[in-house]
Amino acid sequence: MKLQELMTTKIESVDADKSVYDAVEKMVDRRIRALLVRFSGKDPHHGIITARDIVFKVLAKGLSPKKIKVSEIASKPVVCFDKDTDINEAASLMEKKKIARAFICEGEKIIGVISLIDIMAGALIMRAKR
Amino acid sequence: MFLEKILSIGKKEQEVTSNMRKHIKSLCSTCDLFRTALEKHDRNLMRNLIDLERESDSTRREIISKIHEGAFLPYLRPDLCRFVEIVDHVFDVLEDTVLYYLDGKIPEQIKNECIRVAYLNSKICEMFLITFEAMLKGDDLREKTLAIRIYEKKIDDIKFSLIRDIHKIPISNFWEGKILSDFISGLTNISDIIEDASDYLQIINVSMK
Numbered sequence: 001m002k003l004q005e006l007m008t009t010k011i012e013s014v015d016a017d018k019s020v021y022d023a024v025e026k027m028v029d030r031r032i033r034a035l036l037v038r039f040s041g042k043d044p045h046h047g048i049i050t051a052r053d054i055v056f057k058v059l060a061k062g063l064s065p066k067k068i069k070v071s072e073i074a075s076k077p078v079v080c081f082d083k084d085t086d087i088n089e090a091a092s093l094m095e096k097k098k099i100a101r102a103f104i105c106e107g108e109k110i111i112g113v114i115s116l117i118d119i120m121a122g123a124l125i126m127r128a129k130r
Numbered sequence: 131m132f133l134e135k136i137l138s139i140g141k142k143e144q145e146v147t148s149n150m151r152k153h154i155k156s157l158c159s160t161c162d163l164f165r166t167a168l169e170k171h172d173r174n175l176m177r178n179l180i181d182l183e184r185e186s187d188s189t190r191r192e193i194i195s196k197i198h199e200g201a202f203l204p205y206l207r208p209d210l211c212r213f214v215e216i217v218d219h220v221f222d223v224l225e226d227t228v229l230y231y232l233d234g235k236i237p238e239q240i241k242n243e244c245i246r247v248a249y250l251n252s253k254i255c256e257m258f259l260i261t262f263e264a265m266l267k268g269d270d271l272r273e274k275t276l277a278i279r280i281y282e283k284k285i286d287d288i289k290f291s292l293i294r295d296i297h298k299i300p301i302s303n304f305w306e307g308k309i310l311s312d313f314i315s316g317l318t319n320i321s322d323i324i325e326d327a328s329d330y331l332q333i334i335n336v337s338m339k
C-alpha cells in the first residue's frame with residue numbers, strides 16, 4: 001500500500017515568526033499534534049512543531065509560550081517521503097529517524113502528511129484485503 | 131463455507147448473488163468514474179453517471195423480484211432486501227451529488243479536499259466488494275468491516291474540515307450556498323451509507339451461523 005492512500009492532505013501550518021501560544025491555540029482548536037512551520041523570506045525549507053516540542057521545550061521549563069517564537073523550537077528541515085513510498089518502508093524509516101510523522105512531498109511542494117496512526121490504519125487495511 | 135453452501139443451493143439464489151455482485155461492482159465503477167470526472171472537471175462524464183444510477187435501479191428491481199419469487203429461506207429475505215436497498219441508496223446519493231455538481235461550481239479552496247473524498251469513496255467501495263465476497267465464502271468479516279470504518283473515519287475528518295472551510299467562502303446568494311452545502315453533504319455521506327451496508331453484511335453473516 002502506498003502512502004498516498006492514507007495521507008492527510010489538509011495540512012495545518014503556522015508562520016515561523018508567530019508565538020508558540022498561537023501554535024498551541026491552533027493545535028488545540030483543530031485537535032492536532034503538529035503543525036507545519038512556514039518560514040518567510042528566502043528560506044525555502046519548512047519546519048515542524050509538535051506538541052512534544054511545546055510541552056518539553058517551553059511548558060515544562062516554565063517559559064511563557066507568548067514570549068517564544070515558533071522558529072525557536074521548530075525542527076527543520078522536515079522529513080519528506082514520496083507519495084508512492086510503501087507504508088512498510090515508511091514505517092521502517094520513521095523508526096530509524098524516531099519520528100511520529102512525516103510529510104509527503106512532490107518536488108518542493110508538500111502534498112500531505114502521514115502519522116504513525118495512519119501507518120497502523122494502513123496495516124489493518126492491508127490485512128483486510130488479504 | 132457454510133454460507134456459500136446456503137447461497138448456492140439453487141439457480142434463483144445464484145442469480146441473486148450474481149446480481150448483487152454486479153450491483154456492487156457497478157457501484158465501484160460509478161465511484162471511480164465520479165472521482166475521474168471530478169479530477170478532470172469533466173461535466174459530460176458526470177452526466178453519464180446518471181445513466182449508471184438508472185441501471186442500478188433496474189438491477190435492484192431484478193434482485194428484489196427474484197428474492198420475492200422464492201430465492202433463499204424466508205427468514206433471510208428481509209435482510210437481503212434491506213441490504214440491496216442500502217446499496218441502491220448509495221447510487222441515489224451519488225446521483226444527487228452529481229446533479230449538485232452540475233448545478234453549481236466548486237470553489238478552488240475546497241477542490242482538492244473534495245477530490246480526496248472522492249478518492250477515498252472509491253477505496254471504501256473496493257473494500258466493500260472484498261467484504262461482500264468474503265461474506266459469500268462465510269469468512270469472518272471483522273477485519274474487513276474495520277477497514278471500511280477506517281476509511282469512513284478519514285472521510286469524516288475531511289468532512290469537518292470542509293464544513294469549517296466553507297464558512298469562510300463568500301456566497302452570493304442562498305441557492306449557491308445551498309447547492310454547495312448539499313454537494314458536500316452528498317459527497318461525504320456516501321461512505322456513511324457504505325458503512326451501514328457493511329454492517330448489514332455483518333448481520334447477514336452472523337444470522338447464518
